[in-house]
Structure formats: structure tokens, C-alpha cells
Amino acid sequence: MSTQISLEKFRQIYDDTYNETLKYIICNTSNIDDVNELLQSTYVELYIMLEKKKSILLDNVQSYIIGIAKNKIKRHYSIIKRFWNVHKVVDVESDSVEQEIPDNFSIEDVVVTKEIAQKVWEYIKKKDILTTKIFYLYYYNELKLSQIAAELNITEQNVKNKLYRTLNELRKNFLKEGD
Amino acid sequence: MINRIKEVIDNEYNKERNYEEIINKTSKKREFKARFVLVPASILVIVLISVSLLLTKTSKDNNNVIVSKNDNNDYIYINEEDIQNTASAQLDVDARAIQVNDMYERWPFLYNVEVPEDMELKEAFLVFVRDGGDDYTKERQTQIVYEGTKERDSYIEIAFTKEDEVLRCLYYFTNNQVKSRIGNTELQIVKIGNTSYYTKFRYNDLTFEIEGRNITGVEFIKLLKSIIV
Numbered sequence: 001m002s003t004q005i006s007l008e009k010f011r012q013i014y015d016d017t018y019n020e021t022l023k024y025i026i027c028n029t030s031n032i033d034d035v036n037e038l039l040q041s042t043y044v045e046l047y048i049m050l051e052k053k054k055s056i057l058l059d060n061v062q063s064y065i066i067g068i069a070k071n072k073i074k075r076h077y078s079i080i081k082r083f084w085n086v087h088k089v090v091d092v093e094s095d096s097v098e099q100e101i102p103d104n105f106s107i108e109d110v111v112v113t114k115e116i117a118q119k120v121w122e123y124i125k126k127k128d129i130l131t132t133k134i135f136y137l138y139y140y141n142e143l144k145l146s147q148i149a150a151e152l153n154i155t156e157q158n159v160k161n162k163l164y165r166t167l168n169e170l171r172k173n174f175l176k177e178g179d
Numbered sequence: 180m181i182n183r184i185k186e187v188i189d190n191e192y193n194k195e196r197n198y199e200e201i202i203n204k205t206s207k208k209r210e211f212k213a214r215f216v217l218v219p220a221s222i223l224v225i226v227l228i229s230v231s232l233l234l235t236k237t238s239k240d241n242n243n244v245i246v247s248k249n250d251n252n253d254y255i256y257i258n259e260e261d262i263q264n265t266a267s268a269q270l271d272v273d274a275r276a277i278q279v280n281d282m283y284e285r286w287p288f289l290y291n292v293e294v295p296e297d298m299e300l301k302e303a304f305l306v307f308v309r310d311g312g313d314d315y316t317k318e319r320q321t322q323i324v325y326e327g328t329k330e331r332d333s334y335i336e337i338a339f340t341k342e343d344e345v346l347r348c349l350y351y352f353t354n355n356q357v358k359s360r361i362g363n364t365e366l367q368i369v370k371i372g373n374t375s376y377y378t379k380f381r382y383n384d385l386t387f388e389i390e391g392r393n394i395t396g397v398e399f400i401k402l403l404k405s406i407i408v
Contacts (some may be wrong), residue, residue, distance in 0.1 A: 011198075016195055036197060043201045048373050051205075068372070074376075075392060117183035121191070139184045139229065 006055035010047055017065050023141060024066050027151055028073050032125050032132050038076060042069040120170055129163045130154070138163060232327070255400055257376070258356040258369045272346060273315035274304040274322070283325070286339075288383070289323065294335055294404035295398050298327040306346065320345055327393070334392040335402065343381075345388040351377045362408045368403075382407050 005013055025038045045068050050056065058064050103111040124135045132153065137148045145163070187191045214320065282303045283289055302324040310317035327333030338345045340347035351369045366380035376391040376399040391399040 014198060014201075015194075018197075022192055035192060036200075039192070039197055040200050040204060043197075045372060047201065047205045052373065071372070071375075112258045114183060114186065117187045121184060121187045135184075136188060138180060140188045 002058075003061055004055050004057050005050065005061060007047070007050040010050060013046070013061060013065075014043060017062050020062055021065050021069055023137075023151075025069055025073065026136050027133055028070070029130060032078060032129060038069065038072050042072050045072070065129055116174060120174055123170070123173070124166065127166060133168055134162050135166065197240060225318045253359045253362065253404075256357040256359045256368065257396060258367070260351060260369050260371050261357075271309065272319065273307045275307065277303050277305050277321075279303060286321065288406065290300075291405050291408070292323075293401055294325045295327065295333065295394055297331060298325045298333055298335065301326040308346075316358070322347070331393055333394050334390070334404045335394065336390045337387065337406075338389070341385060343386055345379070345386055347388060352379055364407045366407075368399075368401065378403060380407070 021042060022035070022039060025035050025042070026032070029035055029038060042065065046065060056064075125132050133152060134148055137143045137151060138145075143151065145156050145159045148159045152159070279300060300323065302322075304322045304324075305318055306320045306322060307315035308317050308319045309315055319342065320338055323337045325335040325337075338347070340346075351371060352367050356367050356369065359368050363381050364382050366378050368376065368378045370376050373391045376394070376396065377389070378399075379386070379388045380403075381387070389403070389406075391402065394402075
């Protein structure tokens, strides 16, 4: 069913589509620090379009906004970085060493305070972009490993390896701090 | 159990803060636009005369496209497309930066390329593809990137190749788009969203694909006419 959207409804559209748009941008960005800028420029584009056209009739508002975000991402990065990402996808799949975490370990054992949680997130952001995305999808969107693998177009084993390896690192680096 | 990581991430991508920034940015864009609209009448007359040298007659047809003709019998037709109609692909290529001087030496026509005054040449690459083996040894195309001020966020990318097609991540062109003409050269010109223009054409044994973002239609056409002489 088609929906008519207009400038008056912009705030509502923003509220309704924000989470999915954020998830799309995070999953498709090459640099986690660019996410807010990409998100803002996506909705600015929508706002300007609504200002110009007064109203737009759409089959799917969320898909339309994701389409804007897709173009914003592709244009944001220079040609070198776009091609660099193509090669990087191939490298990631070769990482196949199985990792295990202790049965009684939870990330909440580490992030006992907000300050430590902030440090942990900063640590995760410094890892490769794929690990950051996995953590975002696992802890923020609360997706299962299979769902994360589908979202990022990688194997479930790869998701598990990156998640568990990083959790082990967090346990070693931060568990003492939280005690 | 409190998910503190979730709280931190929530704060990093704060919905309210982002909304405020979006509204601020839309206000700034309106002010930027207003600065160039509210000019003295005499300057406006000069601007209009200059624009008419490029596009003497413009009109909007039922499909919201811009049609114009001038004395050289050039015919500019800007097809407006929805972003949802674009297709995309991943490319297996290797892009290598080249020196600007080398670039001008190889392609002297680049000296005559006219971009808006606030823009400058930022990067130039040669794009290589595999030639049967594992290594990227075959030179496929050249890409030149111009960027403007951060405020305007303008961007021009000129890609050209001796082959029939430029390799691209995104596809904007369809067979049912109306063709334009500059001199004896046929082009397809597409506008996507508010401020993105794309064109493709073959000129002097080179196939070009050019993208202009956050530049005006007039600036885009002027750029094309500086290449197709």
C-alpha cells in the first residue's frame, strides 16, 4: 500500500525509520566514525526533497530512505577506498581459527560501570570495522550469530571467531579494572 | 541485566542529537541558497545574460525534466530518475594514484576542463583490472576527482576509458532515457535527487562517465561543454 509523506510528517518518519537506517549505515560504512554524518546527510536529503516536492507517494518509506543512505555511503568514500573494500572482503573469509570463551563469561562481567563500558566501546571501535559491526549487531540490535552473518554477508564461523576473540581480549584487558 | 554497552552505543548515535543536527543543516542549506538568491538587481541581470549564453530556452515538460536549446543547436535534456531505480555492483579492480603532472601530460584536454571556482583537483587514479592472471596489470580507465569547499560539499568525478564502457559501481542509465546533444556528440544526462548529475558519452575515441554532486545544472553543462569542444 502506498504512503503519502510530507514535510509535516518528517519527525514521525524520522522516528519510525531511524533504527533501521542506523543499522544499514553501520553495516555498510567503511569507517565507524562516519556514521553520524552519513545518517544526518541521509535525512537532510529527505528533508530537502520533501521541502521541494511538498509530498511524495511511496510504496515503502523505509526502503526509500535506505536507498538515499546507500547513495550517500557510496559517494562519501573516494574511489580508492571503495576498491579497497572489495579486496578486504576476500581477506576476511580466510580467518578460520576457532575460538572459545569461558562458559561463565559475560561482557557484563567486564562493563560493570558506565565508564568502563565507554572504554570497552572505544576499544571495540579501534578493532577492524567488521568486528565493530558484529559487536553493534550483537549487543545493540541483539541479533543471533546467524542473523549477523546474513546481515554482513560473511560466514557464521567468521562472526563467532571475531566476537569470541574480542571478548577474550576484553576479559584480559578490562576484567581486572571492573573488580 | 543492564546492557551498558547498549547505553553507550545509544549515546554515540543519539537520536535526538542527530535530529537537531539535521534540522541545523537544513537551515544552513537554506541560508546558503538565500545568499546566492538575494543579489542586487544589476548583478542578477548579468547572471541571467551569462546563463542565456549556455541555455537560451528552458522549459519543464510534464515529466519534470529540463529541456533547452541554444544557437549552436545543442540539445540538453536532463532525465530525472529516482534513486531506487539505480543498480549497483562490486568491482574487481585495483586503483593506483597518479601524479597530476603525469595526468596532464597524458591527457592535455584536462587543462581545459572547467569546474566551479570553489573546486579544485583532489585526486587522480589509474584503474587496473586482471588480465587473465591474479595480478591487476591491465590499465582500464582514468578517474579524476575534484572537490569543493566543505560548506558546499561539491564533488565532480570524471572517468574515461578507451573501451566502450566505463567500469562503475553504480548504474544510472537506461535505454528509455532521452538523449542530449552537444555539437556532434550524443550524451545521456541524468539527475538523481536534488543535486546529483550524471552523464555518459563517447568523444575523441574516449568513453566518458561524469558525476557532479552539489553543483548546479548550469555548472554541470558548462563542464561538459569544456570537454566536448
